[in-house]
Amino acid sequence: MDPFADTLRRLREAFSAGRTRPSEFRAAQLRGLGRFLQEHKQLLQEALAQDLHKQEHSQPTPASGPLHMLCTLPGRFCLQSAFESEVSEISITQSEINLALRNLRAWMKDEKVPKNLATQLDSAFIRKEPFGLVLVIAPWNYPVNLTLVPLVGALAAGNCVVLKPSEFSRSTEKVLAEVLPRYLDQSCFAVVLGGPQEMGQLLEHKFDYIFFTGSPWVGRIVMSAAAKHLTPVTLELGGKNPCYVDDDCDPQTVANRLAWFRYFNTGQTCVAPDYVLCSPDTQERLLPALQSAITRFYGEDPRSSPNLGRIISDKHFQRLRGLLGCGRVAIGGQSDESERYIAPTVLVDVEETEPVMQEEIFGPILPIVNVRSLDEAIDFINRREKPLALYAFSNSKQVVKRVLAQTSSGSFCGNDGFMHLTLASLPFGGVGASGMGSYHGKFSFDTFSHHRACLLRCPRMEKIYSIRYPPYSPRKLRVLLMAMEARGCSCTLL
Amino acid sequence: MSKIGEVVQRARAAFNLGKTRPLQFRIQQLEALRRMIKEHEKDIAGALTADLHRNEWNAYYEEVVYVLEEIEHVIKKLPEWAADEPAEKTPQTQQDECYIHSEPLGVVLIIGTWNCPFTVTVQPMVGAIAAGNAVVIKPSELSENMANLLATVIPQYLDRDLYPVINGGISETTEVLKERFDHILYTGNTAVGKIIMMAAAKHLTPVTLELGGKNPCYVDKDCDLDVACRRIAWGKFMNSGQTCVAPDYILCDPSIQNQIVEKLKKSLKEFYGEDAKKSRDYGRIINSRHFQRVMGLMEGQKVAYGGTGDAATRYIAPTILTDVDPQSQVMQEEIFGPVMPIVCVRSLEEAIQFINQREKPLALYVFSLNDKVIKKMISETSSGGVTANDVVVHNSVHSLPYGGVGNSGMGSYHGKKSFETFSHRRSCLVRPLLNDESLKARYPPSLAKMTRH
Numbered sequence: 001m002d003p004f005a006d007t008l009r010r011l012r013e014a015f016s017a018g019r020t021r022p023s024e025f026r027a028a029q030l031r032g033l034g035r036f037l038q039e040h041k042q043l044l045q046e047a048l049a050q051d052l053h054k055q056e057h058s059q060p061t062p063a064s065g066p067l068h069m070l071c072t073l074p075g076r077f078c079l080q081s082a083f084e085s086e087v088s089e090i091s092i093t094q095s096e097i098n099l100a101l102r103n104l105r106a107w108m109k110d111e112k113v114p115k116n117l118a119t120q121l122d123s124a125f126i127r128k129e130p131f132g133l134v135l136v137i138a139p140w141n142y143p144v145n146l147t148l149v150p151l152v153g154a155l156a157a158g159n160c161v162v163l164k165p166s167e168f169s170r171s172t173e174k175v176l177a178e179v180l181p182r183y184l185d186q187s188c189f190a191v192v193l194g195g196p197q198e199m200g201q202l203l204e205h206k207f208d209y210i211f212f213t214g215s216p217w218v219g220r221i222v223m224s225a226a227a228k229h230l231t232p233v234t235l236e237l238g239g240k241n242p243c244y245v246d247d248d249c250d251p252q253t254v255a256n257r258l259a260w261f262r263y264f265n266t267g268q269t270c271v272a273p274d275y276v277l278c279s280p281d282t283q284e285r286l287l288p289a290l291q292s293a294i295t296r297f298y299g300e301d302p303r304s305s306p307n308l309g310r311i312i313s314d315k316h317f318q319r320l321r322g323l324l325g326c327g328r329v330a331i332g333g334q335s336d337e338s339e340r341y342i343a344p345t346v347l348v349d350v351e352e353t354e355p356v357m358q359e360e361i362f363g364p365i366l367p368i369v370n371v372r373s374l375d376e377a378i379d380f381i382n383r384r385e386k387p388l389a390l391y392a393f394s395n396s397k398q399v400v401k402r403v404l405a406q407t408s409s410g411s412f413c414g415n416d417g418f419m420h421l422t423l424a425s426l427p428f429g430g431v432g433a434s435g436m437g438s439y440h441g442k443f444s445f446d447t448f449s450h451h452r453a454c455l456l457r458c459p460r461m462e463k464i465y466s467i468r469y470p471p472y473s474p475r476k477l478r479v480l481l482m483a484m485e486a487r488g489c490s491c492t493l494l
Numbered sequence: 495m496s497k498i499g500e501v502v503q504r505a506r507a508a509f510n511l512g513k514t515r516p517l518q519f520r521i522q523q524l525e526a527l528r529r530m531i532k533e534h535e536k537d538i539a540g541a542l543t544a545d546l547h548r549n550e551w552n553a554y555y556e557e558v559v560y561v562l563e564e565i566e567h568v569i570k571k572l573p574e575w576a577a578d579e580p581a582e583k584t585p586q587t588q589q590d591e592c593y594i595h596s597e598p599l600g601v602v603l604i605i606g607t608w609n610c611p612f613t614v615t616v617q618p619m620v621g622a623i624a625a626g627n628a629v630v631i632k633p634s635e636l637s638e639n640m641a642n643l644l645a646t647v648i649p650q651y652l653d654r655d656l657y658p659v660i661n662g663g664i665s666e667t668t669e670v671l672k673e674r675f676d677h678i679l680y681t682g683n684t685a686v687g688k689i690i691m692m693a694a695a696k697h698l699t700p701v702t703l704e705l706g707g708k709n710p711c712y713v714d715k716d717c718d719l720d721v722a723c724r725r726i727a728w729g730k731f732m733n734s735g736q737t738c739v740a741p742d743y744i745l746c747d748p749s750i751q752n753q754i755v756e757k758l759k760k761s762l763k764e765f766y767g768e769d770a771k772k773s774r775d776y777g778r779i780i781n782s783r784h785f786q787r788v789m790g791l792m793e794g795q796k797v798a799y800g801g802t803g804d805a806a807t808r809y810i811a812p813t814i815l816t817d818v819d820p821q822s823q824v825m826q827e828e829i830f831g832p833v834m835p836i837v838c839v840r841s842l843e844e845a846i847q848f849i850n851q852r853e854k855p856l857a858l859y860v861f862s863l864n865d866k867v868i869k870k871m872i873s874e875t876s877s878g879g880v881t882a883n884d885v886v887v888h889n890s891v892h893s894l895p896y897g898g899v900g901n902s903g904m905g906s907y908h909g910k911k912s913f914e915t916f917s918h919r920r921s922c923l924v925r926p927l928l929n930d931e932s933l934k935a936r937y938p939p940s941l942a943k944m945t946r947h
Binding site for chain 1: 676
């Protein structure tokens with residue numbers, strides 16, 4: 001029994017009928033999505049609280065999203081408040097909706113391109129068209145943001161969309177499955193649920209685009225399944241995001257930033273700094289600074305802090321607890337299985353071969369690895385898979401720029417954590433094992449669109465083009481060769 | 495490690511040394527490539543003659559010229575393309591540097607095909623080199639002479655470690671695909687495209703697949719049939735129909751079918767004479783297997799012109815088929831030969847429906863003097879690219895991306911798009927490491943209330 005065949009057929013028919021093409025339709029979908037967010041904000045916040053064990057919104061938490069410095073809404077200036085941060089998974093999505101609504105017509109317009117000499121009389125442009133039926137597969141760690149922001153792009157680009165939220169963020173999944181469809185045209189949109197088995201069945205079907213956020217392991221499975229249908233993909237994966245801390249820095253400033261971005265959402269962020277590379281001297285200065293930051297952020301007893309969340313599942317908790325045995329615990333190290341609580345932890349004396357340095361941590365544990373020089377740090381980074389994000393802290397811009405120039409990663413931030421995510425003008429995506437493709441802002445629209453090259457030729461002017469027709473003669477060849485030698489002249493005399 | 499493995503490792507090691515980073519190096523390599531082409535013009539034409547019965551003219555005009563233009567364009571624009579691209583800042587990042595930094599991906603694999611064996615192998619190389627990658631080139635073994643030529647001359651002009659040529663058949667290609675690359679660009683058919691993407695998936699390697707399909711050519715009643723048929727004949731029968739963007743079949747109203755046939759015939763005679771076999775400008779089918787295949791497609795069809803072939807020389811006469819049944823074999827696969835079926839449809843709507851019932855093609859053509867017809871055809875179908883009132887040529891505008899959609903492929907290249915395809919565009923935010931006062935507001939515990947206005 002194929003549980004998805006009917007749904008997919010219905011969506012394909014709607015797409016073929018052209019329902020999603022007009023900008024009015026797409027704008028209406030986006031506005032519907034916006035209304036969903038506004039009208040069910042509380043419901044979503046409660047779901048997020050349940051899924052990621054963040055506290056109820058009466059108790060402020062920083063939990064739901066990384067981006068509460070965001071505030072790209074015009075005229076608003078936000079100071080960090082726990083309440084606001086709780087809402088930021090929602091407000092980043094709202095910002096993307098607003099951006100798409102404001103720019104939809106401009107993005108949809110045919111993009112004129114420069115012409116060469118031979119095509120001066122013609123019209124040359126790139127037309128943005130929807131692919132058709134798009135599948136968005138979302139993870140559990142930012143279940144609102146990472147499900148809905150891709151959805152914004154897919155809808156804006158005029159596709160029919162199947163959304164597959166993560167089964168691990170159960171409460172959010174429920175809200176998305178039961179409430180969201182009421183706000184969108186259900187002939188063009190569906191939410192499908194299930195675990196690995198259902199996902200396998202779903203992936204046997206043909207989609208015209210697949211957008212996946214999750215682990216590299218599953219990313220490979222998704223791409224292999226996509227290959228059977230020649231479906232293009234964007235894969236937002238993960239990795240171990242290195243954080244180089246130079247000797248020339250103020251340890252407390254660095255520690256504040258490091259701690260904040262590491263322990264945000266209990267470390268369950270694909271772009272969180274995963275490990276630190278620094279000299280033993282800098283480590284000595286960083287440790288007390290980190291302790292100070294942690295205490296300031298989460299109090300003497302982080303376990304009772306309303307600002308610290310919990311691990312998503314027993315499986316991940318066990319995995320993380322295992323990592324606590326690596327190296328030596330310098331800060332934190334406590335855990336409680338009944339609550340899936342892990343204290344904000346810093347590990348030192350860590351070997352490269354230990355598990356904590358072999359897998360993406362995705363938890364509130366920060367190992368520090370010692371290097372003796374910037375060169376050694378860069379070598380260390382380059383021996384590994386290209387990460388999703390890379391960080392470098394230094395007072396010296398040269399040092400920061402050197403790390404940037406001599407490494408590769410999805411994105412890079414000098415002297416801060418994943419702030420770059422707050423700019424819709426920067427594409428967000430990985431490279432190598434951390435992924436392929438990107439999105440956010442206009443990049444979302446472009447990702448979910450086929451860029452069709454169009455050339456509208458003048459049906460006249462046949463004489464000019466006649467040089468291209470056989471029979472060919474040495475004279476014609478000479479004319480062509482002369483044209484090729486001439487500067488600034490297009491050789492493709494058509 | 496296999497010999498192929500060693501070659502790829504050497505390319506990677508050379509890349510890791512950082513040789514390709516300076517723009518100057520990349521430009522030097524491109525200039526060397528240009529010199530190679532100019533100094534070996536005759537050899538390139540000779541290889542094309544041997545492989546596909548091309549002549550000096552169409553070797554230049556249909557292949558070499560594209561690549562030389564691409565090199566010219568890329569050398570000129572490279573500094574601009576490689577420069578950091580500033581990004582719009584938010585209120586919170588006004589003091590910071592926000593930009594997109596283009597970087598090479600690493601080691602790129604280019605797998606060429608046999609029909610335009612020079613262009614489809616070398617033109618992607620231009621973009622890959624410009625973007626700062628090491629490039630492993632695997633020409634098609636079916637165009638044997640070109641494969642051997644490239645393997646001989648490329649190492650004489652370009653860095654041997656960074657840009658190796660690997661020749662061979664299916665088993666060598668399979669070997670190569672076991673290696674890890676940072677991007678694979680493949681030109682060829684749909685079936686192999688899937689295999690390539692599956693292999694790439696194991697390493698999470700992004701791919702650009704330039705595949706094929708049946709490129710429809712709709713001829714409206716309201717059009718200048720003389721011009722239309724001449725252009726169609728040119729694009730269809732060049733290289734004996736073995737062009738991935740050739741118009742594959744014609745859709746037209748039955749009332750103009752005969753005229754189209756007559757005018758196509760007229761153009762064909764102008765181009766190739768009464769007996770195309772004697773024409774220096776008419777190509778041959780690449781091998782016996784394809785010869786048999788294309789001849790087979792004519793079986794049971796109404797032949798209005800041509801219809802004959804000579805297995806010994808792999809010559810197939812320019813052929814036009816009329817009143818073709820959409821269910822017949824010739825309408826089931828990409829023809830890739832000098833056979834033009836005409837399928838009758840009674841309206842533009844029917845033509846659009848016909849096209850949409852099929853896989854998305856690499857190219858779509860529409861001939862009409864009526865802008866509305868063109869607009870409707872474009873807006874109600876999809877394809878890699880479109881040319882209206884001509885064929886093939888959208889391919890040659892280097893500001894237009896060249897690529898397919900659906901079964902005809904994914905990704906694109908040419909000109910700046912090549913540079914982008916073979917680069918990683920890395921988002922960068924660089925802040926000063928100032929004291930934290932201004933950012934303190936974001937840290938927990940959160941007591942401050944938000945100010946809204």
